[in-house]
Amino acid sequence: MTTPSPSPRLAGHLLVECLIAQGVKDVFGVPGESYLAVLDGFHVHADAIRFVVNRQEGGAAYMAEAVGKLTGKPGVCFVTRGPGATNASIGVHTAFQDSTPMVLFVGDVASDTRDREAFQEVDFSAFFGPSTKGMAKRVERIDDAARIPEAVARAFMTAQSGRPGPVVVVLPEDMLTQAVPDALKALPALNPPQAWSDPGSLRSLRQMLLQARQPLVVAGGSGWTPQATSALHRFAENWQLPVANAFRFQDLFDNRHPQYAGDMGLGTDPGLRRRVSEADLLLVIGARMGEATTAGYTLLDVPVPKQTLVHIHVDAAELGRVYQPALSIQASMANAAKSLEGLTAPPDVPWAEWTASAHADYLASLNGAAAAKVCEGTLDMAAIIRTLSETLPPDAVISNGAGNFATWLHRFFQYRSLSQGLKIQLAPTNGAMGYGVPAGIAAALTTGRPVVTLTGDGDFLMNGQELATAVQHGVKTHVVVLLNNSSYGTIRMHQERAYPTHVLASDLRNPDFCALAKAYGYEAEKIEETSGFAPALARAMARRGGTLIELTFDVQALTTRQTLSGIRDAKGH
Structure with missing residues (x-):
């Protein structure tokens, strides 16, 4: 048969x-x-x-x-x-x-x-x-x-x-x-291979550290695990090194740590820019050192930096691609961090004061007094971001798209570290507008964790329709904080600098964002005074589902440090 x-x-x-x-x-x-x-x-x-x-x-x-x-x-x-x-x-x-x-x-x-x-x-x-x-x-x-x-x-x-x-x-x-045929089966998932740091390079790195007087670590890139970021913290603590994070990788090193030096990205703090310039050893771990992190390739000389550059990256093609390092190490972040943690540090280092002052510069950048002057007559964004930083639960995810609005988040929000077990920052290093809303929804749908998305009016309208996706699939807690200044603010800033008073195509006539969000199935409210934000956030976080909080914002406050009028005055207009 x-x-x-x-x-x-x-x-x-x-x-x-x-x-x-x-x-x-x-x-x-x-x-x-x-x-x-x-x-x-x-x-x-x-x-x-x-x-x-x-x-x-x-x-x-x-x-x-x-x-x-x-x-x-x-x-x-x-x-x-x-x-x-x-x-x-x-x-x-x-x-x-x-x-x-x-x-x-x-x-x-x-x-x-x-x-x-x-x-x-x-x-x-x-x-x-x-x-x-x-x-x-x-x-x-x-x-x-x-x-x-x-x-x-x-x-x-x-x-x-x-x-x-x-x-x-x-x-x-x-x-x-x-x-x-049914006999044709799926193949099992495999773990990707991991590159290890070679012992000779690690010995060379240790000697470079021992000879340094003003070292600085820059951490960035992908491939980090909670264990790797914990090892990075222990390495930095063992050697008392100041650590800065590359553009939009601010959750790789705890921003509250006494050795944190700030983030290198759009609007890098002048104190950190100066410290990068004065460093005699720059240890870059995982970051590509791209255009945004290096301020348009100006923070480091191309192709040979004046700083002694040690570059650790998983991709050999990235090592020496733009900057010629004194030492290149190809390794995955998981293994690189373990190797660095094992480097024996001396009892004392000569740069303890350098590290302390780097963190002091970072703390000074959190001072919202100057930013409050930028925001005079409108919402105090520094205070609003501080409210987010101080009140959100530790597992909350923060997402954003692209635009000047994001600089408020990057400067004033203190990111916890991935070493605590959870990634919390979702932000596009390629500067893609429209990213924050769908990224935040994906985080809320797939993790069940609370999510806050910071977006601008132009940024939101590129993918705001995904609020319907969130509602259809039962998003739990997703809060969209929308800064509405009726402008493509970043473009307006560049227009005022390059072609003063010749404004074209950067002004926006917007819909009623609260009505739009409600039509999609989100709750919504508009905030026009700083004091109203904290209660609105509390209501949104307590609510099951999605909420949009619209912040009316004056186009005058173009950046965290400069007003529209200030840019015009600098140009003599």
Whole structure:
């Protein structure tokens, strides 16, 4: 008697099973007819994996990128061909520049219509272009359904290995409807390889530290774990080193620590800029030392800094890419931090006063008196951010998009460290507008932790529609603090500096944000006095669901240090 062969199932179902095997719990996307078989697979396996339906592919990609930041594992996004993929490209670019693990699946045209400029057809290898100047680490097309397990496992490994980043997997529509045997199984998730610091380089680093008089540590980049950041703290404490954080990686070192020196980013404190210039040893751990962190590549001389530069990074291609280090060490952050923690420190160091003064400079930058003058006649943003910093629970996530509004958060919010076990900062180092709202929603939906998003009026309107996604999928506590100055403030600032009084395209006529939020299903209230913010925040945090708090803000307060009038006066207008 013949034994019946296993009943076939759709390739789209197998793809979903592969995601489950990789440990994926939530995926984000906008449905498309090009991958209906995958959507059917999500329906079949709805008890094991959730498809979060978004309102626009850019928001979906941002949400996947945020999950990658929060977990260190690839966030997953599904979009359809052509317009869907191009909309999602902003999230891929963010993941690439932020070194965030992410996998974007793109439903594609059928194989028999390929290369005819079929409906919505795009050459995704050319568009996402895996290279040092591209948007993805790898772009792969699966033409054979039998190779789905291989391709998915490779995508996840590539996204996490070395310098983390995005991988794009293209799915021809007809391939997804192929029948595959039940014997074809998903491959298990693997841990990516970890590079270790070599002992000789560590000995050289120790000698450099012993010879230094004014050292400074700069920590940044991705790939950090709570254990690694704890080891970083112990290394800094053993050697009494001042530690600054790279642009938008402020949760790598506890901002309340007596050795914290501040963050290097947009609007870096003058005291920290001076300290970077005066340092004789600069130990950069994990950061790429990109344009924002180095103030347009001006804080360090290119290509050879006057400071003795030691650069530790997971990617060999990043070492010496812009700055020529005196010592390069290729290592993952988890292993680099363990190695540094093991370096024996001397009983005394000559830079104790240097470290103390670096922290004193940071504390002075928190003084809101000067910022209050900038805000004169409008809300005191320093006081509002201080309220957030002092009252939010330790596990609260803070997200933001791009714009001058974010400088208030970066300067006055004191981030706790990832060493406490939870990442709390979600911010795009590529300066992508519209990131904060979907990133915050993703954090609230996938972690259940309270989330506060700081956004500007222009920033919010790029992805504010994702509030509907939050409501549909049952967000628990998500608070959006919206600064409304009826302007693209960053552009206005640059216009006033480069073309004084020639204002064009930076003024905004906005909707009623509170009414808009309520239409989506959020609660909302408008605050016009500083004293009203703390009670409004308390009400929002106590409420189950989402809340938008609109802050009316004068365009005069362009930055934490300068007014619009001040910029004009400096130009003689």
